[in-house]
Amino acid sequence: MAPANTPHAKTAQAKTQFGYRRHPDQGRPSPAEHPVVIVGAGPVGLSLAIDLAQRGQRVVLLDDADRIGEGSRAICFSKRSLEYWDRLGVGDRMVEKGVVWSVGRIFHGESQLYQFNLLPEDGHKRPAFINLQQYYAEAYLVDRINELPEIDLRWRNKVTALEQRNDSAVLTIETPEGAYRLNAQYVIACDGARSSLRQMVGAEFAGQVFEDQFLIADVKMTAEFPTERWFWFDPPFHAGRSALLHRQPDDVWRIDLQLNRYADPVVEKRPENVRPRIARMLGHDKFEFEWISLYKFQCRRMERFIHGRVIFAGDSAHQVSPFGARGANSGLEDAENLSWKLDRVLRGKSPASLLESYHLERSMAADENIRESTRSTDFMAPNSHQEARLRKAVLSLAKETEFGKRMVNGGRLSVPCSYDSPLSSLDAETWRGGPSPGCSMLDAPVATRGGEQFYLTDAFRRGGTDFTLLSFSNGGPIDAPDSIKGIRIGAEGGFADPLGLVAKRYGAEQGAAYLLRPDGYVAARFRHPTRSAISAALARAEGLY
Amino acid sequence: MPLSTTSNFLRPDDAFRAVVEAHRDLTEEQSADFDAALVLILANHIGDIDVLREAIALAKRRMIDGQQQQQQQQ
Numbered sequence: 114m115a116p117a118n119t120p121h122a123k124t125a126q127a128k129t130q131f132g133y134r135r136h137p138d139q140g141r142p143s144p145a146e147h148p149v150v151i152v153g154a155g156p157v158g159l160s161l162a163i164d165l166a167q168r169g170q171r172v173v174l175l176d177d178a179d180r181i182g183e184g185s186r187a188i189c190f191s192k193r194s195l196e197y198w199d200r201l202g203v204g205d206r207m208v209e210k211g212v213v214w215s216v217g218r219i220f221h222g223e224s225q226l227y228q229f230n231l232l233p234e235d236g237h238k239r240p241a242f243i244n245l246q247q248y249y250a251e252a253y254l255v256d257r258i259n260e261l262p263e264i265d266l267r268w269r270n271k272v273t274a275l276e277q278r279n280d281s282a283v284l285t286i287e288t289p290e291g292a293y294r295l296n297a298q299y300v301i302a303c304d305g306a307r308s309s310l311r312q313m314v315g316a317e318f319a320g321q322v323f324e325d326q327f328l329i330a331d332v333k334m335t336a337e338f339p340t341e342r343w344f345w346f347d348p349p350f351h352a353g354r355s356a357l358l359h360r361q362p363d364d365v366w367r368i369d370l371q372l373n374r375y376a377d378p379v380v381e382k383r384p385e386n387v388r389p390r391i392a393r394m395l396g397h398d399k400f401e402f403e404w405i406s407l408y409k410f411q412c413r414r415m416e417r418f419i420h421g422r423v424i425f426a427g428d429s430a431h432q433v434s435p436f437g438a439r440g441a442n443s444g445l446e447d448a449e450n451l452s453w454k455l456d457r458v459l460r461g462k463s464p465a466s467l468l469e470s471y472h473l474e475r476s477m478a479a480d481e482n483i484r485e486s487t488r489s490t491d492f493m494a495p496n497s498h499q500e501a502r503l504r505k506a507v508l509s510l511a512k513e514t515e516f517g518k519r520m521v522n523g524g525r526l527s528v529p530c531s532y533d534s535p536l537s538s539l540d541a542e543t544w545r546g547g548p549s550p551g552c553s554m555l556d557a558p559v560a561t562r563g564g565e566q567f568y569l570t571d572a573f574r575r576g577g578t579d580f581t582l583l584s585f586s587n588g589g590p591i592d593a594p595d596s597i598k599g600i601r602i603g604a605e606g607g608f609a610d611p612l613g614l615v616a617k618r619y620g621a622e623q624g625a626a627y628l629l630r631p632d633g634y635v636a637a638r639f640r641h642p643t644r645s646a647i648s649a650a651l652a653r654a655e656g657l658y
Numbered sequence: 659m660p661l662s663t664t665s666n667f668l669r670p671d672d673a674f675r676a677v678v679e680a681h682r683d684l685t686e687e688q689s690a691d692f693d694a695a696l697v698l699i700l701a702n703h704i705g706d707i708d709v710l711r712e713a714i715a716l717a718k719r720r721m722i723d724g725q726q727q728q729q730q731q732q
Contacts (some may be wrong), residue, residue, distance in 0.1 A: 499690075499694075502690060502691060502694045503694045503698070505691065505694070506691065506694040506695040506697075507698060509695065510695060510698060510699065516702040517698075520698070
């Protein structure tokens with residue numbers, strides 16, 4: 114749905130307007146050939162382009178607009194996304210500008226039901242979440258892209274036709290100076306929930322539409338509210354429905370208000386109708402609107418994320434309701450999952466079948482995200498009298514029982530999915546604790562012998578974001594294939610584990626080792642590593658059998 | 659542990675009676691609210707999703723059987 118207001122010029126300090134420039138490809142008699150063409154310069158397409166470029170791939174990135182999207186849209190970026198953006202060289206900027214938070218509160222009526230802390234332990238480089246307007250995230254990613262000559266970002270290039278060939282796809286692209294064609298070995302469709310590439314491959318986008326409507330407003334005000342996520346069921350200012358209040362940078366606050374299914378979007382979106390609702394919520398009307406939008410949420414996905422030479426990532430492949438911050442974050446996880454696989458396939462280091470694991474792993478994640486966000490949305494907007502009754506029972510039990518609090522669902526916030534994946538090698542030994550194969554790596558503080566303090570995620574990034582053996586040394590180096598990078602903890606020439614948190618979080622005794630994939634997921638782990646076991650796990654994770 | 663369908667109460671009548679009496683003097687609406695809360699409390703006490711699913715399946719099966727019996731009688 115189109116936003117009613119545009120962001121304030123004075124808050125959107127980042128550059129958001131870009132010019133169309135003619136490219137020599139446009140004059141060629143036959144389509145220029147490129148290894149990768151990404152369609153859509155949103156957070157997913159931009160991040161994927163950077164990741165591929167950092168791996169040495171040339172990328173053409175097309176976008177049909179000439180400006181960064183309006184309105185805040187996605188605002189919650191997860192720890193996992195920030196760790197990914199660290200690897201892309203933009204993490205610091207995002208966190209500097211963003212609002213850091215980890216505490217949420219759930220209210221029912223006038224009273225607080227409970228509060229939660231999403232990152233209750235220390236020793237992580239990144240917080241559980243930051244809130245940041247999507248236009249800032251996109252602007253910082255574009256700035257990073259401008260440092261990378263491998264990326265050719267073309268604004269006002271709109272894909273209007275697709276022709277699949279045996280080993281490539283030909284795109285027809287409309288520009289202000291007419292149409293031209295490109296031949297791509299792979300096309301990555303990051304063109305959003307209303308993806309035109311998805312229509313061109315003729316794929317369905319099936320799922321559930323929620324009947325209730327939600328009003329989303331970003332308002333600018335100086336307020337005393339703490340930097341926390343506040344969620345209300347049946348608040349005094351908005352009887353019978355739910356509400357969400359969340360802080361963004363620049364004194365902008367995100368407000369979500371549930372409306373009934375019969376509300377007229379045109380009428381409800383008018384600032385003069387929104388203002389009294391928000392004033393009731395805030396207790397004053399000293400605020401300005403940045404953005405107002407009205408949504409009906411949908412949860413749906415493509416059956417297959419790969420169609421011939423076109424691979425779908427982000428909202429084009431799967432769409433969720435926003436409660437749980439699973440939209441943009443899952444799209445970024447798609448990008449980090451796809452990037453290293455596509456790079457290996459383009460280099461001929463892995464067979465094209467490795468890409469199938471992208472579909473497998475990320476459609477598994479999409480199912481989990483859809484399941485979680487559907488449950489949250491159903492809890493907020495019960496579908497029947499009896500569902501409403503059960504919710505009422507949960508909310509009343511939550512006042513005096515712990516189990517009731519845990520059943521209250523005001524959004525389950527995004528954490529990385531664990532993959533049941535053909536790329537993982539099952540544990541051959543018994544482990545107590547630590548991330549099992551298919552889980553995301555965990556962060557912890559490390560230090561150099563010289564005393565420099567940093568984090569395991571930094572060490573992984575500095576090592577080159579490739580297959581990496583994280584080893585807990587008991588003396589000599591582990592005999593591993595040369596292609597694997599190494600992070601050694603506790604050994605001569607390795608890193609110190611100053612708080613003992615690396616060993617603790619990985620459940621690792623002396624001599625143990627973890628094989629990490631280039632996206633930071635655990636491929637295998639060994640309490641007593643041998644070269645043959647490591648080689649076999651590596652080959653499996655590379656898709657070589 | 660599978661769902662137990664053997665009789666677990668020393669005096670089953672007392673258990674049945676306790677639930678029946680809890681509904682005394684409630685309106686239909688209140689009874690339904692009460693049942694919803696009681697189901698959630700007991701489900702949490704069981705604390706085993708497989709047992710809960712078996713219990714749900716058993717309760718559903720009784721409903722379907724009941725409907726079929728009614729249809730046969732008609």
